[in-house]
Amino acid sequence: MTDGALAEFHQDLIAEVEEGLSTEEPFSANVFTRLILERLEEAGQFDGAIPLYQEGPIRNTTYRIDGYSYDEERARLDLFTTLYFGDIPASKIPSADTNRALERALRFAGACVGGLASLLEPSNTDASDLARLIEDEAQNLSAIRVVLLTDGIVGNIVSQTVWREKLVEFEAYDIVRLFRILGEGETRADISVDFTALTGMGLTCLHVPAQNDEYDAYLAVLPGEVLSQIYDRYGVRLLELNVRAFLGLQGRKSVNAELRRTIADQPSMFLAFNNGIVATVDELDVAKNPAGGLEIRSLKGLQIVNGGQTTASLHRARRKDSLSLEHVAVPVKIIKVGGADLSEMVSSISRAANRQNAVQLADFSANDPFHQQIETLANTTWLDDGKGRWFYERARGSYLAAEHKAAYKVSETKVFRQQTPKQRRLSKLDVARYLSAWESLPDKVCLGGQKNFQMFMQRLKDAPIPPPDQTWFKRLIAIAVLYRAAEKKIKSMKFPAYGSQITAYVVAGIAHRSGGRVDFDRLWSKQAISPEFEQLIADWAPKLDAVMRESAGQRNPSEWYKKADCWNDIQEKLPEMSDPLPPELSYMTADGSTGTGGSVVPKGRHTVADYDRIARCMEIPAAVWLAVAEYGQQTKTIHWTVAGICRTIASYAAGGWQRKPTAKQAKPALEAVIAVERAGLVNAVLLTEEAEADQA
Numbered sequence: 001m002t003d004g005a006l007a008e009f010h011q012d013l014i015a016e017v018e019e020g021l022s023t024e025e026p027f028s029a030n031v032f033t034r035l036i037l038e039r040l041e042e043a044g045q046f047d048g049a050i051p052l053y054q055e056g057p058i059r060n061t062t063y064r065i066d067g068y069s070y071d072e073e074r075a076r077l078d079l080f081t082t083l084y085f086g087d088i089p090a091s092k093i094p095s096a097d098t099n100r101a102l103e104r105a106l107r108f109a110g111a112c113v114g115g116l117a118s119l120l121e122p123s124n125t126d127a128s129d130l131a132r133l134i135e136d137e138a139q140n141l142s143a144i145r146v147v148l149l150t151d152g153i154v155g156n157i158v159s160q161t162v163w164r165e166k167l168v169e170f171e172a173y174d175i176v177r178l179f180r181i182l183g184e185g186e187t188r189a190d191i192s193v194d195f196t197a198l199t200g201m202g203l204t205c206l207h208v209p210a211q212n213d214e215y216d217a218y219l220a221v222l223p224g225e226v227l228s229q230i231y232d233r234y235g236v237r238l239l240e241l242n243v244r245a246f247l248g249l250q251g252r253k254s255v256n257a258e259l260r261r262t263i264a265d266q267p268s269m270f271l272a273f274n275n276g277i278v279a280t281v282d283e284l285d286v287a288k289n290p291a292g293g294l295e296i297r298s299l300k301g302l303q304i305v306n307g308g309q310t311t312a313s314l315h316r317a318r319r320k321d322s323l324s325l326e327h328v329a330v331p332v333k334i335i336k337v338g339g340a341d342l343s344e345m346v347s348s349i350s351r352a353a354n355r356q357n358a359v360q361l362a363d364f365s366a367n368d369p370f371h372q373q374i375e376t377l378a379n380t381t382w383l384d385d386g387k388g389r390w391f392y393e394r395a396r397g398s399y400l401a402a403e404h405k406a407a408y409k410v411s412e413t414k415v416f417r418q419q420t421p422k423q424r425r426l427s428k429l430d431v432a433r434y435l436s437a438w439e440s441l442p443d444k445v446c447l448g449g450q451k452n453f454q455m456f457m458q459r460l461k462d463a464p465i466p467p468p469d470q471t472w473f474k475r476l477i478a479i480a481v482l483y484r485a486a487e488k489k490i491k492s493m494k495f496p497a498y499g500s501q502i503t504a505y506v507v508a509g510i511a512h513r514s515g516g517r518v519d520f521d522r523l524w525s526k527q528a529i530s531p532e533f534e535q536l537i538a539d540w541a542p543k544l545d546a547v548m549r550e551s552a553g554q555r556n557p558s559e560w561y562k563k564a565d566c567w568n569d570i571q572e573k574l575p576e577m578s579d580p581l582p583p584e585l586s587y588m589t590a591d592g593s594t595g596t597g598g599s600v601v602p603k604g605r606h607t608v609a610d611y612d613r614i615a616r617c618m619e620i621p622a623a624v625w626l627a628v629a630e631y632g633q634q635t636k637t638i639h640w641t642v643a644g645i646c647r648t649i650a651s652y653a654a655g656g657w658q659r660k661p662t663a664k665q666a667k668p669a670l671e672a673v674i675a676v677e678r679a680g681l682v683n684a685v686l687l688t689e690e691a692e693a694d695q696a
Contacts, residue, residue: 007089009183010151010175012400014086016422024492027053029084033066036149037080039182040173041449042427044237046078047071048448050500050558054108054127056116063107066149068130069448072559074232075142075319077134081105083150090175093152102170105146106163113138113164124549126497133556141166142319143232148172183400191234194298198226202287202295205334216336218284218296221271224263224314224328230302231315239308259313260321267327276331277307284336296334370460370468371428377473378426384525390477391420393427426480432456433504434483435476438516439658440571442508446501446561463658478523482584483507485529486537493541498548501561505548506540508567509574515614515660519587532582543575577608585611610663613670617649617661620673625650628676637679638672645669 013035020031030053037049046069055064067080081101083093108116117123117131144166148154154174161168173181195203208217231238262270282301289295304311310330317323371394378392393399403416429449436444436456444452468476487503495502510518523529529537551569552560560566580586586605629646632638638646645665652659661669 003089005183006176006179009179009400010090011088012403013151013175013178014088017084017086019422024494028086029053029066029082032084032151033080033082033149036173036178037067042429043181044235044450045173045181047235047450048446049078049080050126052126052130054130056111058107058111058114061107062104063111064101064104065108070130070133070558072562073316073320074235075137075140076145076232077109077137077141077143078145078147079105079108080147080149083148083152085150085152087151090151090153093150093154093174095155095157098148098154098157098172101148102146102157106144106161106168109134109138109144109163122496124496129497129557133558136556138164144168146170148174151175151178191237191302192298192300193230193302195226195295196297198229199223202289202297204289204293204295205286207286207294210338213338215338218286218294218334218336220296220332220334222277222330222332224267224270224325224330225318227277227311227330228315228318228325231311232319234302238302238304238311259310260317260323263314263317263323263325263328264321267324270327271329271331274310274330275307276333277304277310278333278335279304279307280335280337282337284334299334373468374431374473374476377468377470381470381473383527388419388421388424390424390426390480392431393425399425426477429453430480431476434479434507437483437504437507438479438511440508440512440516440567442501442504443562443564443567445504445508446558474524475520478518478520481523481527482510482518482529482533485534489534489537490541493538495541495545498545498557498561501558502541502545502548505544505561505567505570506537509540509544509571510536512571513574513577513611513615514585515611515618515662515666517660517662518584522584522587530583532580533584536577536582536585540575544570547573577611579608581606581608606663610666613666614661614663617666617669618653618657620649620653622650622653624673625653625669628673632672632676635679637675642668642672646672 013032016035017028017031020035021028025031025034030051033053034051037046037051040046041049048071049067049069051067053064053066055062057063064081065079066082069078069080070076081104083097083101085091112131112134115135117128117135120128120131122128144163146168148157148171150172152174153176154172157170157172159170161170195201203220203222205218205220208219210216259274262273266273280301280303281299284299285297286294287297314325314328314330318325371392375392375394378390382389391399391402399420399422402420403413429452432453433445433449436442436452444455447455466472483503486507487500490499490503490506547570548561548566549557551566551573577585586607625646628638629643629650632646633640633643646669649661649665649669652661
């Protein structure tokens with residue numbers, strides 16, 4: 001790292017903060033907080049972090065936070081506080097100022113336990129909901145971290161303290177660390193584990209010398225408590241090279257459920273029953289112990305390449321289920337890669353290691369080709385004006401690298417910024433967020449960027465899609481344009497809380513109501529939504545906010561919005577649409593249709609009635625659609641072509657409505673259901689009187 005590179009990074013950051021100032025966000029510190037939390041989430045440092053400025057008096061002093069993150073799975077609370085200066089060069093912050101900021105943030109937690117929620121007005125804000133969450137969960141929190149975000153330079157800080165008999169860690173992301181993570185790009189080498197600090201002793205091991213200089217192997221037994229602590233510190237960053245995500249605990253035959261049962265009922269047998277973990281390291285410090293054997297004192301660059309589910313299950317058992325890991329021992333094989341290719345070594349280990357859950361060979365290459373294809377499409381697909389395109393940041397920091405590369409020549413810098421301005425930068429987390437919302441999975445979006453991305457990639461593995469082409473890419477960008485427009489509009493409406501969650505549910509609601517079909521060509525061509533569509537979003541947002549809060553009831557809203565049950569409840573209460581629809585929803589089709597109440601609309605345009613029919617089709621189970629097709633065709637109650645449409649819709653229903661019926665399919669399909677039901681062939685009893693009257 002050079003002083004020049006650091007200063008350039010800092011200057012770019014200040015410029016971006018200034019660009020982000022607006023009537024909705026007039027304070028530089030708030031813009032800085034939002035930008036840094038977004039970038040750190042993309043870098044895997046935090047997940048689901050929410051900017052939240054809250055300051056107030058407490059006794060003879062004050063509290064203040066600028067954001068927070070709560071991981072329900074790990075029962076971990078992060079509180080963020082910001083010191084933004086905007087000065088070049090960055091100055092060193094006095095230790096007293098640093099510690100004052102950290103203590104001020106911790107006081108917020110104390111105020112919450114002291115009943116702050118009841119004092120905050122109005123009572124339905126992010127701050128009041130967070131205060132209630134901390135008050136309710138204070139005794140159950142497994143870890144608390146107070147994090148300083150700053151563009152200054154931080155020296156030594158107090159590393160930890162005790163609050164309500166719980167250990168609190170203090171941490172700082174200053175401009176130097178931000179540059180290392182966001183500018184240069186932090187790597188797995190930054191993951192460091194000191195066993196002597198964790199346990200007071202090294203990890204006894206058996207060394208298996210390399211046969212050909214490709215690797216060294218060390219066999220050891222790791223206490224379950226220590227493995228859980230390591231995962232608590234680094235989370236999913238330990239699993240970056242793992243070929244599959246943690247699959248959860250659902251299902252009687254789930255291996256992870258078996259792990260939990262072993263931990264609960266027979267912890268001392270865990271080593272005998274479990275195959276353990278396989279990990280790679282870049283460096284490790286090995287020394288002789290007093291007994292003459294070997295022990296690993298510390299290691300760097302730890303990656304768990306097999307046994308990610310074991311690791312996450314142990315942590316969940318300890319933190320979520322309050323199970324003791326005192327008698328749990330985990331066999332571990334540690335590979336120090338020498339001359340071998342690391343990525344090839346990881347694939348080989350994963351293929352050959354334990355097969356608790358079947359790992360397909362496609363798992364080893366599913367991620368990279370998908371993202372490489374998007375990157376290629378972004379580089380080669382120009383907007384309709386032929387002058388601009390989107391930039392896909394497949395590798396973290398690649399936009400910054402491309403910008404710096406273009407900076408060698410003034411002319412190239414100008415061209416780069418004109419072709420790919422920052423507002424057309426697209427990250428992997430963005431892609432997962434936009435597509436998950438459009439696939440009617442807003443609850444997954446609300447889990448946070450990293451978790452949603454993991455689940456998104458798992459869905460791609462479970463149900464692979466055809467390789468992305470230009471049509472697919474333009475559709476992706478159209479959804480991105482829609483999502484970002486919704487984000488901007490909802491932010492300008494200044495909701496007291498949960499603007500990002502409202503955005504996810506509004507976009508998912510529109511996708512659900514429209515059957516996932518809008519005029520993607522128009523969105524791509526215009527790179528903006530129409531004023532009518534913006535008004536629809538403005539109408540829906542407060543209605544959905546009310547429905548979401550009603551659904552949450554006495555539960556903490558931010559946690560409830562992450563549940564599939566929340567979306568299942570809300571999608572039955574989505575706001576109604578009304579004619580005339582925005583042009584993105586009333587786009588031309590091949591045939592004419594009639595509007596609500598019999599009003600005539602331009603030939604070929606979608607109406608509210610079309611979307612109502614689509615919604616009603618999706619209320620009918622696959623079995624009923626198949627019965628309608630079978631009995632209707634046999635008795636010639638319906639035409640064989642209509643029976644084919646019913647079978648197609650049955651396949652959509654069986655697939656969980658990943659594909660949705662078109663308006664052209666919905667009308668004859670519903671008429672077929674009514675005809676078959678009237679003939680007494682199938683007792684569907686699924687259409688309301690209004691629906692039948694509409695079809696008559």
